[in-house]
Amino acid sequence: MKGTSMNTHLGNIVIENEAIAQYAGSVAIECFGVVGMAGVNMKDGLVKLLKMDSITRGISVYNNNNRLTIDFHIIIAYGANILTVSDNLIDNVKYRVEDFTSMKIDKINIYVEGVRVID
Numbered sequence: 647m648k649g650t651s652m653n654t655h656l657g658n659i660v661i662e663n664e665a666i667a668q669y670a671g672s673v674a675i676e677c678f679g680v681v682g683m684a685g686v687n688m689k690d691g692l693v694k695l696l697k698m699d700s701i702t703r704g705i706s707v708y709n710n711n712n713r714l715t716i717d718f719h720i721i722i723a724y725g726a727n728i729l730t731v732s733d734n735l736i737d738n739v740k741y742r743v744e745d746f747t748s749m750k751i752d753k754i755n756i757y758v759e760g761v762r763v764i765d
Contacts, residue, residue: 650709650749661747663707670716671705673742679731684719684759714743715753721760732756 649662674680683704706717716739722731736754744751 648709650712650747652712652748661749663709664702666707666714666716666743666747667702667705669746670707670718670739670743671702673739674705674718674720674735677731677735677738679723679726680735681721681723681762681764684721684757710752712749714747714749714751715755716743716751717755717757719757719759721762722758724761724763728758732758 648664649660650666652659652661671683675682683702685703704719708715708717718735718739720735722728735756739754740751743749
C-alpha cells in the first residue's frame with residue numbers, strides 16, 4: 647500500500663498517493679499557463695501531452711512521515727513566463743492539497759517538459 651495513514655478517535659484514515667496525485671493534477675490544470683501534464687517515454691525520450699484520464703502519470707507523490715513531496719511534469723503554454731506559472735502552480739497546489747489532506751508539503755518540484763501553442 648502506497649499511502650498515508652492517519653489515526654483518529656474513530657479509527658484510521660488511509661489516503662492513497664494516487665488520490666493525492668489526482669487531486670493535485672486537477673488543481674494544476676486549473677493554473678494559468680499550464681497546458682497539461684507530460685508523459686515522458688524514457689525509452690525514446692519523447693514527451694506527450696496526457697489526457698485528463700491519465701493525468702496522474704505526469705505526477706509523482708512521495709510521503710516521508712506524513713510530509714509530502716510532489717513532482718509535476720508539465721507542458722506550459724507558449725509565451726507564458728515559466729517562473730510566474732511555476733510560482734502560481736506551487737502556491738495553489740500547496741494550499742489546496744494541504745487543505746484537502748491535512749498533511750504538510752515539504753517540496754513541489756516542477757519539470758517543464760515542453761511548450762505548446764494554445765489555439
